[in-house]
Amino acid sequence: MDTDFPLTHSARGQLEGRPWLPCISYYEAGRMERLLQVSCWIVIAYLSGVRDSEIKHLKRGCVNVHRAPDGRVxxxxxxxxxxxxxxxxxxxxxxxxxxxxxxxxAVLEPLQPNEEPYLFAKPPSSPSHRQRQDQHHVPGSSTTIKD
Incomplete structure (x- = not known):
């Protein structure tokens, strides 16, 4: 009996010109979403100097892009x-x-439902998403360290 249910969307990420995964399992989607969120946290923390609590307060639309008259960022x-x-x-x-x-x-923004302003809120696929008690719906520093 087949217990794996691949998602209908294919993985768009590529390694050496080939998809990095043939498909993503329904059962792995939540874990992949959390790992993507943590990966984005690492990029932001490492390349910006923004502290953990400041990152956790990032909201949808928090980046402004400034362009020259020729369109160059x-x-x-x-x-x-x-x-x-x-x-x-x-x-x-x-x-x-x-x-x-x-x-x-930009990768984080579509991961959260439109009504959730915080980019690092617990993903909707998280088991604790519906049980969250904290005001900002974001995982604590100890969870981030563990991830």
Whole structure:
């Protein structure tokens, strides 16, 4: 009896010009979604200098792209809340970031339902998605470290 149910969407990521996976199993989709979210966290943290709590407060639309008159992108601005030296609620802050950081944010935005503003909220496929009690619906630092 076949217990695997491949999703109808094929994997678009490629390695050496070939799909990195022939298909994604329904049973693996949640894990893949979480790993994608964690991978984006790593890119943002490593390439931007933004701290964990500041990353966890990133919201949909947090990147502004600035273009020259010829259409060339010359700057990406990332908006969130800064907490170092600020009150417990943070203060609005802007970071100048690289294209890979902007791309990581763009990858995260469609992972969350439209009504969820936070990019690092627990994915809808997460078992704890419906049980979340925290105000911002994001995993704590210990979960991020474990992931």
């Amino acid at each position: 010359y700057r990406y601005r990332l908006h969130s809340l800064a907490f170092k030296g600020e009150e417990a609620h943070g203060a609005a802050a802007t970071w100048i970031v690289t294209a890979p950081v902007a791309r990581a944010v």
